[in-house]
Structures are given as structure tokens and as C-alpha cells.
Amino acid sequence: MPDVAGPVHAYMLSAPGCWALYGSLLAWRASLAGARGIATSQYLIDTYAVQHPTNPDRRNRQSVAVHLMSLCAALEHGVPGIRLHHLIGEWTHRDYPLLTPTPASFAVTLAGVAATPSEARPEAVRTWAGATWVDWSAHHERVRGWLADALSGAAGTA
Numbered sequence: 072m073p074d075v076a077g078p079v080h081a082y083m084l085s086a087p088g089c090w091a092l093y094g095s096l097l098a099w100r101a102s103l104a105g106a107r108g109i110a111t112s113q114y115l116i117d118t119y120a121v122q123h124p125t126n127p128d129r130r131n132r133q134s135v136a137v138h139l140m141s142l143c144a145a146l147e148h149g150v151p152g153i154r155l156h157h158l159i160g161e162w163t164h165r166d167y168p169l170l171t172p173t174p175a176s177f178a179v180t181l182a183g184v185a186a187t188p189s190e191a192r193p194e195a196v197r198t199w200a201g202a203t204w205v206d207w208s209a210h211h212e213r214v215r216g217w218l219a220d221a222l223s224g225a226a227g228t229a
């Protein structure tokens with residue numbers, strides 16, 4: 072990431088250059104439309120959040136947990152982005168443990184997505200999300216359990 076000074080997220084540990092690059096992709100995200108745009112947007116948000124997991128702050132632990140649940144729901148169960156946006160709000164206000172990914176680095180990063188031409192970026196975001204979910208494989212069973220519990224509690228609304 073560019074070594075720049077600037078703002079960072081309130082509780083995600085990211086460098087100012089990474090946060091600025093993410094902000095530039097949020098501007099691109101605003102141009103997306105329809106169900107595919109909503110899904111791409113959710114993958115973008117989820118993946119960025121779970122690639123910044125190592126802060127023990129309660130908000131960060133919640134963020135990583137619910138965004139991993141969202142990735143699992145989308146990638147393994149086909150839950151649409153618009154539904155995930157609603158569900159994440161229901162999942163957030165719980166206490167989750169600090170999770171750290173293994174391996175300690177990610178196969179695909181935000182920089183690669185940002186370097187992709189905008190017309191190919193939705194697929195790059197999807198690839199980034201899938202690769203990042205794989206990078207979290209040591210925690211898949213735990214996340215799947217949280218997701219199953221959360222979805223069974225929302226059975227009437229899922």
C-alpha cells in the first residue's frame with residue numbers, strides 16, 4: 072500500500088494508504104446497480120473487514136465474525152447481498168472471540184482488486200472474497216456454527 076499519512080478506520084487496523092485505497096473502491100462501488108451490484112458491494116465490504124482482523128477491540132471482533140458469516144452465507148449458501156445487509160445487523164450485537172487468519176497473509180489483496188479495470192472489477196471482487204474465505208479455513212467450522220445458529224434463530228425471516 073502507498074506509504075501516506077491520513078485517516079484510518081476507527082477500529083480496523085489498516086494503514087492510511089490501505090484505507091484510502093478502500094475509499095476509492097467505495098466510490099466505484101456507488102456506480103454498481105441491481106442484484107449483482109449489491110452482491111459485489113457486500114463482498115467488497117465483507118472481504119475488507121476480514122482482512123483487518125487483529126485488533127482485540129470488541130467492535131473489530133464483531134466485525135470480523137459477522138463479515139466471515141456473511142462471506143460463508145454468500146459463498147456456501149447463495150444468500151443474496153440484500154439479505155446479508157439485513158442479517159449482519161442482527162448478528163452484530165454479540166460478543167465474539169478474536170480470530171486471526173492462518174496463514175498470516177492473504178493470497179489476494181485489495182491492491183490487486185484496485186488494479187483491475189473497472190469493468191472486470193466485480194469478478195475480481197468475487198475472486199478476492201473467495202480466496203479470502205479460503206484463507207480463513209482454520210475457522211470455517213466455528214463460523215459455520217455461528218451462521219447455523221444465527222439463521223435458525225431467524226428461520227421465520229430467512
